[in-house]
Amino acid sequence: MKGIFPLKGVIKHYDWGGFSLIPEMLLQENQAHKPYAEYWMGTHPLGMGQVKTSGSNWSPAEDICGPLPYLLKVLDVRDMLSIQVHPGREEAEAAFARENEAGIPLDAPNRNYKDPNHKPEMMVALSEFWLLHGFKPEKELTDTLEKIPELNRFLPVFLQGGYKALYQQVMEMPSTEVHEILAPLLERIQPDYAAGRLDKSDPSYWAAKAALHFNKTGVTDRGIFSVYFFNLVHLQPGQGIFQGAGVPHAYLEGANVELMANSDNVLRGGLTSKHIDVQELLRHVSCAATRPAVISPLPDEKGEYQYPVPVPDFRISLFRLNDGARIAFKADGPEILLCTKGKMYLTDGVSRILLEPGFPAALVTEGVQLSAEAGNGGDEKQPRGVESLLFRASGGIHKR
Secondary structure, eight states, X not given: OOSEEEEEOEEEOOTTXXXXXXXXXXXXXXXXXXXXXXXXXXXXXXXXOEEEEETTEEEEHHHHHOOOSEEEXXXXXXXXXXXXXXXXXXXXXXXXXXXXXXXXXXXXXXXXXXXXXXXXXXXXXXXXXXXXXXXXOXXXXXXXXXXXXXXXXXXXXXXXXXXXXXXXXXXXXXXXXXXXXXXXXXXXXXXXXXXXXXXXXXXXXXXXXXXXXXXXXXXXXXXXXXXXHEEEEEEOTXXXXXXXXXXXXXXXXXXXXXXEESXXXXXXXXXXXXXOOHHHHHHHOOOSBOOOOOBOOOBOTTSEEEEOOSSSSOEEEEEEEOTTOXXXXXXXXXEEEEEEESXXXXXXXXXXXXXXXXXXEEEEOTTOEXXXXXXXXXXXXXXXXXXXXXXXXXXXXXXX
């Protein structure tokens, strides 16, 4: 079956999610004030999308396009996510088989590997977005260890043993020692946080916020060390960043569109109520200096903003179209199209569907020639002058 099909994704109600962005995107009421954290669009077994094939008939997306090599998501991060790392492909395959042989159910809370795939990811900010991404360069991390009195003791460890020795020490030390070191730091900064005197560009803002959410009486979350060790990145809407295997990171606040390999493998090291496996995380983390490569793409001659990624699993781009503007392109994979702002009419010459709040996404089969028109599509009842945003996700190089 070829053509364009309305796509219905799967909602994930994780406790760190926001309350309005995803419900508004899907035109769902949220009277229970339930957290809407992620909206999955793809063919992952833990979140299989559904496509409308005819009338009121909905079918698994996999029946139309087969298993997709990528997974598209919308995330609304109200409270910070866990410190985490994603494994490489070979490591994921071996560990997935090992946990299967051990008889650990896929949905078990202590399961690390949900599938045999790696999980590189490309995210594009929909709002101002804050995240931690990789270890600070040596000079910046040295300055941090010197500047924060409670962290001075780690300076000799870093200077003598480097990133691995530093990170291994704080991740493996007894929880009582973690508390002894971090409790005085948090006691010092929390009055400033409560009074609004800390800026979000200051790691102490996020350390204090993390303590309020994750600490328990007498127990301090060791993930707070990472807030000071990692790069703090501030993205503006439309900017993107790629995160490959082994790069430690954590989303702190904001909304984004995220495209990744079709995987849900996450190794966590703190700032979470979910399963933490420090030893597994340490086996895969890249203990090296990182200079975040923030992507601010420029449009090509036809107005398509490309976000380059160094993996073959997926490609993502963005169309920014004013009311009445059109763009034509050919689907080179099975592709998912997602309208995050305004409205977008899609036609393949046979079918015509509207992407708008309520049903913002569509699945396009390989080889289909598409035309997309922004705005009201000739409907005088719809407001004019609105810019529409259309994300294009596929498993290969985009063509037109």
